[in-house]
Amino acid sequence: MSNAALGLTMLGLIVVVIMMGFPTAFTLMGLGMVFGFFAFYDPSKAWLDNHVFDLMVQRTFGAMTNETLLSIPLFVLMGYVMERGALVDKMFYSVQLAFRRLPGSLAVATLIICTFWGIASGLVGAVVVLMGVIAMRPMLNAGYDTRLAAGVITAGGTLGILIPPSVMIIVYAAVAGQSVVKLYAAAMFPGFFLAFLYLLYVIGWALIQPKVAPKLPPEQQRAPITPAVAHIAAGYSQRMLPALVAAVFAPGRALAAGAQGVRVGWFTLLRFLGSALVPLLLAAVTLGAIWWYVTIYSQQGSDNPSPPAAEQVAPGAAGSAVTLAEPKAEGLQEPPSEGGLQEPPGAGAQESSSGGVQEPPGAEAAPPSSSEGLQQLGEPVAAPHAEPVPGAFYTGFWLTCAVVLALLVVYYWKMDPEQFEILRLLVSSVMPLGVLTLVVLGVILFGITTATESAAVGAAGAFLMAWQAKTLNFQRIKEAVFLTAKTTAMVCWLFVGSALFSAVFALLGGQSIIEQWVLSMNLSPLQFLMLSQAIIFVLGWPLEWTEIIVIFIPIFLPLLTHFQIDPLLFGVLVFVNLQAAFLSPPVAMSAFYLKGVSPPHVTINQIFAGMMPYMLIVILCMVFMYVWPSLTLWLPKYLYGG
Known part of the structure; x- marks a missing residue:
């Protein structure tokens, strides 16, 4: 069997073995070790001298020194502390009262809480389970259709893995060698736009068929x-x-x-x-921050702007910076050893004929220097990209101020004691989480801190919120820390296994074969984009998002340059597409999370039926993103240039 055939066999086996239930990380390492042994095998040497063992050490060291991964345990700890702190109940009650006059108010409140709670925690399973416990029975008791109740919880619970700060974005950045900050900015609008489409679907269904979401009794609306x-x-x-x-x-x-x-x-x-003054203060602070950023902060150093902080890329990407248009596909980096790694017989001819074996970005062995990689902790952060303030901004800004002021006047004019009580509930339950989320995202996007430092701020804020609510004790803290260590270890072992697997796959020529096959089809950029996203969509049925990102995404990355596809747009399309991985049977983890906490009469088929329309909404959102690329690219280009 040729080396290329071995590589393709290796790729096929990984899917089969994972579907059999073996742990993904150790399956990747095991297949990498076995096939790598044959790739480096030299009959003239003892089998212990095989360079695959050096490659294993090299890849493990590369994952251990990848600073992009530092923010993962902190963001995960933030999520688990909030989950263990039981801060959702009061929030759900207050949001439901605030939207009590909308059709399907319980479903609307569930979707909103899922969205913002998911942003803060970033844990799909935790959000789905919590909202299943809190919202499922109230919706069913109110006469809501089971499909509506199940669909809104499962679909809303997956949004936290898409909207920043998201662990999935950090994992993708480390694999693809892209800037975490730029990916955060690029995913911001599509994430909220997808949540908006979900909201329109829920309200529209409740309007067209009122029996699926009956109005609550008057006593429950007061x-x-x-x-x-x-x-x-x-x-x-x-x-x-x-x-x-x-x-x-x-x-x-x-x-x-x-x-x-x-x-x-x-x-x-x-x-x-x-x-009572909180809405006025929030409006003033928001509008004031926009004015300050656009007219003052972003104009600092316009004559001699510094390189934007977001241009600094994650370890694993070669070069001083990754531009918005061209990701770099580096060649295979071999582990240092005396005499270097020896290619298997025939590999040299294969490489010369294919133009060199290209390895997916993000699998380099040695971490880059501080000038090349992710910004080192403690280094000053450069100001974001400065652009001249357009004249239309001033007109739009003052018009927005006038509209907001008019809405505030109407709101305060109609604020009776009941409305004031609802406002107090929102201020005490929702505002702390909202402020924490805005701070965590703001300090990243405005270049004030790195993603790792903002993750530390978020974890500290989660502890303060749980302490203020008096719901956190030593036992819950211990559980949160243990689950954080468990999740982080899983992600890190995935990186080790993925790096070893991709290196051996590229060495055997599998990457080159796939590239030649795709290029021989003479696809247009749109056709390639549709093909790659369709493959990812289908892979979401049997596999989870972690397996798709660390195994299959590196196969597509070297082809982006040829098709002139912006890696930021491709990455966010992948993020939105992977929402379907949580909503598509048979491995729809959101459905099984919800089934575990639902009443016995709720069947798994009813949950699957409720999730299906949201898969179509995901596809619709991806169409909007392709037709209107500014939905994804405007914010990172405005903040950081490029």
């Missing part, structure tokens, strides 16, 4: 009004903002005992007023 709030409203006004302002400056009636003997202290009045 928020309880506390005696203190009722006392202030009775003493001043039913419009809560003027009432609270008057109570703060003239607290006599609030301090006096009411009909039920209720008194409201001055500090309580200040706290209530602060809660």
Whole structure:
């Protein structure tokens, strides 16, 4: 059997063995060792002198020194601390009250909580299980269709692995040698756009067929009004903002005992007023941050701009920087040893005929220097790319300010005691998570910190949130740390196995054969993109996203340059496509997560039926991304240039 045939046999065996249930990481290493032994075999030497053992050490060392992977345990710890801290119940209740007038309000609240909780945790299984426990029975008890309830939980739970900060994006960046920061920026809008499409589908189905999502009884749509709030409203006004302002400056009636003997202290009045002003403050901070960034921060150093922080790439990518248009496919890097690695007989002729064996990016042995690789911790971060402020920005900005101000006036005019109670619930439950998420993403995208440092901020913020909610104890902390170590070890062993597997696969000529086969088809860029995404979509049925990224994505990466496909666009298309890996039978892990916590009468076929429409929505989102590339590429190009 020729070396190329051995390589293709190796690729086919990995799918078969994984589907048989063997651990992915050790299957990759085992096949890499076995086939690598034959690739390096020299009858004149003892079998212990085979260079595949050197290659194994080299790949393990490369994974251990890959700084991109440092952020994974911190983001995973952040997710597990939030999961163990049981912070979702109150959040779901408050969001459901806030959207109680929308069709399918329980399903809408479930989708919103799945989205933002998934962003914070990045753990699909944890989000699906938590929302299955919290939201599944209330939806079924309210008469919701089982398919609607199951589909919204399973589809919404997968969004956390797509929208930054996402472990999947970090894994892809390390494999492909791309910038984590640019990938975060590129995945931001498509992730929220996919969530928006899910939301439109849920509301549209509830409008067309109201029986699938009956309206809740009036008693379940009312928020309880506390005696203190009722006392202030009775003493001043039913419009809560003027009432609270008057109570703060003239607290006599609030301090006096009411009909039920209720008194409201001055500090309580200040706290209530602060809660009422949160929407105004959030709008002011958001608009002010946009103005500051566009007109001040991004213009610093316009005459002599520094290289953007996001241009620094993950270890494993050769060269000083990876541009937005051209990923670099480096040749196989052989482990250092006396005399170097010896190619198997006939490999030299094969290489000369095919133009050299090309190895997928991200499998290099030695980590790059600090000037080439990911920004080292403690190094100053360069300012993002500066562009002249267009004149249309000022018109659009002030128009947006006027619209936001009008909406705030209408909101505060209609704020009665019940609306104020809902706002208080949202402020106490949703706002801490929202602020933490914005901080974690903001410091990355604005170039203030590296992804690893922002992950540390997120983990610390998760501990503070759980501590403030008084739901975290030593036992739960221990469980979170243990699960973090377990997940991180799995990812790191996957990288070791993937690096060894891809190196041997390229050495045997498998990569070259696939490249020649694809190029011989004379595909257009669109046809190649459709073919590659279709293959990934089909692979999502039997395999999980980790296996697809570390095994099969490196096969496509060297071909992007030939077809002139932007690696950022290709990567985000892969991220969106891999949502289907969680929603497609037979290995639809989201379905099995939900089945484990659902009532006994909910069948796995009903869950599968509920997930199917969301797979079509994923495909629709990918079509939008191809037709409208700015959905993916505008933010990284604006922030970092290129």
